[in-house]
Amino acid sequence: MEDFIPGVDNLPIREVIDFKSNSYGELFCDFLSNINCCVLNGRNSMKNDLTYISTRGSSVVDYCVVPYENLNCFKKFEVIRASELANESVSIGSVEPRFIPDHSILCWEMESYMCGNIEKENINVKNQNVQKRVIYDVKNIPNSWFEDENVINSINSCIRDIEKSNGDQDDVDNIYCEFVNIMHNEMNSKLNTKTKLLNSCNNKRRRFKKPWWSNDLTSKWNETCSAENQYLRCTNNSNKSALRTLYLNKRKDFDKLVQQSKRCYWHQCQEDLLYMNNNDSKQFWRKIGNIGIGNERQSAIPNEVVLSDGSVTNNLDSVLHKWKDCFYNLLNQSNNSDPKLVKDDLNLENIIVSDLLDNEITFDEVHNIVMSSKNNKSPGVDLIQSELCKNFLVICTLTKLFNLCFKSGKIPNTWNKGIINPIPKCSTSDPRDPLSYRGITLAPCAYKLYCSVLNNRLTEWLDEREVINDEQNGFIKGRSTIDHVSTLTSIIETRKKCKLSTFVSFVDFKKAYDTIDRSLLFNKLTDLGISTKFMCALQAIYSNIECCVRVNGNTTDWFSVNTGLKQGCVLSTVMFNIFINNLIDDIKALNIGIDIDGEKMILFCCLKIQKICRN
Structure with missing residues (x-):
């Protein structure tokens, strides 16, 4: 049984030491492949061993499960038997065998793609210029697009310049620059824009939210946090009970709205998929690709690299x-x-x-x-x-x-x-x-x-x-x-x-x-x-x-x-x-x-x- 799809997922083969399996193992492997996770046991191993040893038998029943994309972060996987740990910690014979667990300890080293000097990183981020990019709303192009007299005259002038051009490189560059300027002027005057901060890390408004999140949830969450702060900071016992009740009610209302929002979101997703399946197959598969745990785990490119000297x-x-x-x-x-x-x-x-x-x-x-x-x-x-x-x-x-x-x-x-x-x-x-x-x-x-x-x-x-x-x-x-x-x-x-x-x-x-x-x-x-x-x-x-x-x-x-x-x-x-x-x-x-x-x-x-x- 494999915990990944051979030929599709590029993962190293796991070193298997327990070859017995049952229906639960098949379900477990299917579950792992569906959520893009795999078993660390037998991969990146320093010492692979059975995880359960008793008088009734031995097997591998304890696992470390990691996402596909983070497999290389986990190194030196090791299984340490409880009996070995007991012998190393205390003198042999000082612990009764019945007090030694049957299950082994799983150990590994985990690497993080974050440099150790956090203060230096923060200084670098603060000192760098925050880059901005203007995004034009091209989904709502007005009917007056290229309808004004001025822009018509400008575009006709550009066409005349093309017809008179002798075709040398400078002419071609200048004509295209003229065309781009006409387009930009029309874009700036007719289209809505928004400015996106590309490398700012302190802008809370840019944090990714769940797809089912709404402004109502934001309002409810702020009310809940405010009620919680009032309850925790209150020193008057007579008022604290009432504030606690208020906080619990706010929290209950927020949790209820969260569940409603989730149900509405997934119901709408189902309706959209049914419609796209019948009317637009490309959008259907694009929607499928944006659903699931694996998609939510996708992260940005790390702002760090490994140099030639290994640092x-x-x-x-x-x-x-x-x-x-x-x-x-x-x-x-x-x-x-x-x-x-x-x-x-x-x-x-x-x-x-x-x-x-x-x-x-x-x-x-x-x-x-x-x-x-x-x-x-x-x-x-x-x-x-x-x-x-x-x-x-x-x-x-x-x-x-x-x-x-x-x-x-x-x-x-x-x-x-x-x-x-x-x-x-x-x-x-x-x-x-x-x-x-x-x-x-x-x-x-x-x-x-x-x-x-x-x-x-x-x-x-x-x-x-x-x-x-x-x-x-x-x-x-x-x-x-x-x-x-x-x-x-x-x-x-x-x-x-x-x-x-x-x-x-x-x-x-x-x-x-x-x-x-x-x-x-x-x-x-x-x-x-x-x-x-x-x-x-x-x-x-x-x-x-x-x-x-x-x-x-x-x-x-x-x-x-x-x-x-x-x-x-x-x-x-x-x-x-x-x-x-x-x-x-x-x-x-x-x-x-x-x-x-x-x-x-x-x-x-x-x-x-x-x-x-x-x-």
């Missing part, structure tokens, strides 16, 4: 420097590709033209992409979200701007700036390690829309020529990994009926997007016959990229990024499929079956695949 620091500058160094090294790796495969300069003398790829970007293309873009997405450095672009005048301006970028082969420098937002990969990894997070790049909205236009054209071009191998199902319209699972299941079931063994090899690419060699990628695109104009547009997207990492509201310094694809960019999935497409053909060309009994054959095959992957 732990919570100094803000040191923390941000560590995050910057880790992601800089990850996204600027040395080129280990075969020099024979890398062309120094792409041959642009032979101009390749494609009607599908090179046609002028139309209003309908941009309109369809803008209107189908998802709402409630985090903005990039320009603070513009997709909801604000769903306007006729804005779409007209974006169409003109996209054509200017596409024809000139240049994009605004602002589009090359991305904010890396760390997302935890695994609940059991050290949260102080920056590389245990997946970096999602937050890019400007206009950049994402422009990439969507290019992605649609590139995808259609690849489909027409059937470039992508049939074995690839990831990120392909009309397909999914479920197709692979179905195929694999069918093969296994068929072979099981024939009493044949089936061996499956699962290959995981470490840091797949982050380590892509762009020179090799562009070479592959050239070999496929991508048009020259479209190639220039793709190269512009991956030139002069700069990123910073945002950690709990604080951002690192900007740094250049020379390798990899952008996590979160719509083009990255197609580009990655193109990059690994030859791998399938090369593996087929090996024509080598894996001999399970021959270790050398397995090693030879793996080395061949590794060589192909590197190339």
Whole structure:
């Protein structure tokens, strides 16, 4: 029996010394996997042993249960038998055996992700500048959005500037800056805003409350606390009895309201789930993901890191420097590709033209992409979200701007700036390690829309020529990994009926997007016959990229990024499929079956695949 889901939860296997189980053990393991907790016994152990020893038998019946995400905090788990403890504490024979407990003592060491010098930490927090971020209410865009005469004149002036532009880099930058200023002026005058304190730790109003909490509960709680203080501070015995009764009544009313609020909240959740299950499957699963104990336990990124010498620091500058160094090294790796495969300069003398790829970007293309873009997405450095672009005048301006970028082969420098937002990969990894997070790049909205236009054209071009191998199902319209699972299941079931063994090899690419060699990628695109104009547009997207990492509201310094694809960019999935497409053909060309009994054959095959992957 496992206390986690194999293949889903990444936990170390537990050292089992008691192999007997019953129905209660199965229920206990199911309970642990449901609440994302596991047994510490047999993990991170210094001395694992039976926890119950008596004349009637011995077994493991005492457990230490910890959350998945905190497993690495518990070290040196040890089981100490009561008899051993008695022999060490007093002389042998001085304690009667019947007074020695049958149950053992469980011991462990627990590490905290908080530095020991709390006063120093508080000083650092107080001395740092509290950063603020203005959040615009894009859910309530007024009907007068881009309807005023002044803003119409401004946007028409911007369109005229685009039409007169010669397409050099300064022109493109100035025009986009003009467009952003128009958007910001309209946002500041038409939208409601709220200011969020990103790194303040003393603001009680920012403390997270339970989802069922309400203003009525806050009022009742304040009344209860006030009545309690009056009761405790009263020195007059005649009044103290009445104040105690008043306090108990207030507390009873508060507890009653809490239970009512909980019931109403969970009833509303059930109603919402039933409605979403029938009408909106995406929102249904999103709601499921926000319910449960595991979701409530999710914590912020620790404001501390482990330095190269093993010491732990919570100094803000040191923390941000560590995050910057880790992601800089990850996204600027040395080129280990075969020099024979890398062309120094792409041959642009032979101009390749494609009607599908090179046609002028139309209003309908941009309109369809803008209107189908998802709402409630985090903005990039320009603070513009997709909801604000769903306007006729804005779409007209974006169409003109996209054509200017596409024809000139240049994009605004602002589009090359991305904010890396760390997302935890695994609940059991050290949260102080920056590389245990997946970096999602937050890019400007206009950049994402422009990439969507290019992605649609590139995808259609690849489909027409059937470039992508049939074995690839990831990120392909009309397909999914479920197709692979179905195929694999069918093969296994068929072979099981024939009493044949089936061996499956699962290959995981470490840091797949982050380590892509762009020179090799562009070479592959050239070999496929991508048009020259479209190639220039793709190269512009991956030139002069700069990123910073945002950690709990604080951002690192900007740094250049020379390798990899952008996590979160719509083009990255197609580009990655193109990059690994030859791998399938090369593996087929090996024509080598894996001999399970021959270790050398397995090693030879793996080395061949590794060589192909590197190339």
